[in-house]
Structure formats: structure tokens, C-alpha cells
Amino acid sequence: MKEKLKALLVQPILTGISYFIPVICMGGLLQSFGTIIGGAGVADAAGTFAYYLYQGGSLTMNMVVPVLAAYISYSVCDRPGLAPGFLVGLLSIEYKIGFVGGIVGGLAVGYFCKLIKEKLPLSKDLASLLPMLIIPTLGGLFAVLFMDYVLGPVLGGLQSWLSTLFAQMQSGSRVVFGMVLGALMGVDLGGPVTKIGTTVVNGLVADGILGPEGAKVCIGVTATLGIGISTIVSKRKYTAAQRATGKSAIILGCCQIAEGGLPILLADPLRVWPATIIGNMVTGAIAMYFNVQSPVMMGGLFAFPVMKNVWPGAVLSVVAGTLTTIIILALIRKNVPETQSQPAASADILQATGADSAHQPAPAVTSAAAATASPVSCDDDLDISIEFE
DSSP states (O other): OOOHIIIIHHHHHHHHHHHHHHHHHHHHHHHHHHHHOTTTTTTGGGHHHHHHHHHHHHHTTTTHHHHHHHHHHHHHHHHGGHHHHHHHHHOOOOOOOTTHHHHHHHHHHHHHHHHHHHHHHOOOOHHTIIIIIIHHHHHHHHHHIIIIIIIHHHHHHHHHHHHHHGGGGGSSSSHHHHHHHHHHHHHHHHEEEEEEHHHHHHHHHHHOOOHHHHHHHHHHHHHHHHHHHHHTTTTGGGGGGHHHHHHHHHHHHHOOOGGGGHHHHHSHHHHHHHHHHHHHHHHHHHHHHHHOOOOOSSGGGGGGGGGGGGIIIIIIHHHHHHHHHHHHHHHHHOOOOOHSSSOOOOOOHHHHHHTTOEEEOOSSEEEEETTTSSSOOOOOOOOEOOOOO
16 A cells, blocks of 8 residues: 555655756755845845846746646656646646645646546547647646636635634734744745745734744744755765755755755655754744844845844844754654665766656656666655655
């Protein structure tokens, strides 16, 4: 049963992750460079070089969910699933249901397209139109109907309800508010659950309430920075590729780009969630206790110069939360096999994923012999790891 679950769900998701890692890295680093050059107000500095870098990174980050959904669908149904997969990913952004919508939508569209491919009776004359026209068109129709009438309203409605519930908490204990905000932001690192908290907090800025925004800036640094440092401190718990990803996560975390930690979080969520959630809760509680305030919504450590109560509040909250994240990861994560901890001989991602094949998608796990070279590997405990080299 577990093997069937891996084949049907886990492996397509991991294949999607292996393709969206370069998108996150490129977009996040462009945003980081723009923030480093232009400072916390780079988003408003139209016409400057830093602004163009930041905008390029922002546009790239908007591609993350469509790429994830498209290549999950591609893994299930090959190339005919790509176009419907991109569409369902774009609709996930439209409905603000992010990675959850992209993963569920990508799987649904992929298996729908696969069903058409295998079961639709066609004459030989029409069969040639199947991969180029019929499957993408019917898959796109399914994507629209599924997102507009099923997944979008359900997840979007749940998110709206949780946002309202969270907004009602802000008049209560500041420390509890900070802990709940941190927990939400630790679940999906920039995804729809994070948006529940950040949407409410951003709205409070318009009312002149800057404390929650200060906590949000600190929390946005903690999880990804902690994950990145953990790949250096606890080397045996990460593959060589994950350690390389962790280096960029440190930079992205400092710039409050939480998505930099997603590759490692999505690869092993059950063992990473406790660290990101608890670490963020510690940061949120301390930041709210010291009433850290921020007039800007982004910037991470580079926003500290314009924030209030940075010392000891903001500094202590980030340090304590990051250390908590590192310690929990060290205690919970398993050591990876020795073969996965060593760099692969080839650094070409196209060869590593098999993406240069003209007809076949890159499978997450193909055989025991490929387990050490594949971009994805799984063991019987669902101890999932990504090889990305």
C-alpha cells in the first residue's frame, strides 16, 4: 500500500519539486540582490537597477506554483499534461491557494489527462491529434471546472474563514498572537496558510498598528535561515544537493524570502514542520513581547534599520527562533545514506532528472540502481529526499 501511495502521489510531487527548485533559486536570489542593493524600499524605487532586479525576481516567484503543478502533471501524463498543469497552477495563484492548490490541482489534472490518454477510443486518424490537441484541450477544460467549482471555492473559503478568525485574535494577548502568526507562517513558508496571517497583519499597517508587521518581518527570516544553517551544522542529515540548496536558503532567509526553504520542507515535511513551526512561534512570541515594529512589509534583516525596538527585540527573536529551528532539525531528521551525502559525478540537472529525454518524464525513483543518481529518492519510512545537482 505504501509503495502504491509513493508511486501515485509522492513520486509525481517530488518530480514537480525537482523542477521548481531552479525557479525558486533564481527568483529568490534576484529579489535578494535587489533588496541588498536597493534596501527595504526597493519595491517602490521604480526605474532603478535594484528595482528591476527585484521585479524580475518577483515575477519569477510567481512562476513557482505553475511550474510545480505543470511538472507534477507531466510526471503523471508526460508532455500532454504540461499545458493543463500550467493552467491549474495559474488558477491556484488566482484563488490564492498557492502550493496546496498547485499540488492537488497538478495531480488531479495529470491523472485526468492520463485517463483520457488510455481510455478515450479514437480512430487512427484522430489518434495523432490526441497529445497535441485533444488531451491539452480537455485537460484545460477540466482544470477550469475543477478549480472554479471545486478546489478554488473550498480552499479559498477555508482560507477566508481562517483569516477572519485570526483577525479577531489581534486584540488579545500580544504573545499569543505572535505565536499563532509564527505557526501559520511555519506551515508552508509563503504559501496559502502563510497568507492567512500576513494578509491580516499587512492590513493592520494601514491602521497604524505596526507591531504585528515587525513580528512578521522577523518570523519571515527565521525558518529559512534556520534550515539553511542546519544544512551546514548537521551535514549528515542532508544530501549533497540539499546542502547546496541550503547555502542559497541562508541568503534568501536573511532577505525574508521564506520560499528558499521550501525544497527541504516539501521533501520531508513531517520532520521539518516541527522545526519551522516551533522556531517561528518562538520568534513571534519574543518579537511581540518586545513590541518590535516595522513600517515596511519586506526586507528581512535589511529592514532592521527602519524598524523600532530592534535591540534586543528583533535580534533576540530571530536568533532564538533560528537556534530553535536548528536544534529541532538536528534532533528529528535522520542521517541520509552515505551514497546520497556525497556529490554526484555529474552536475547537469537535465541529465540528473532525465529531462533531456524527448518523450519520457523524469521519474522520481526508477530502480534500485538509479536510487543514488535520481533527483528523488524514498525509503520505506517516507523519508523523502531530493537530489538536485
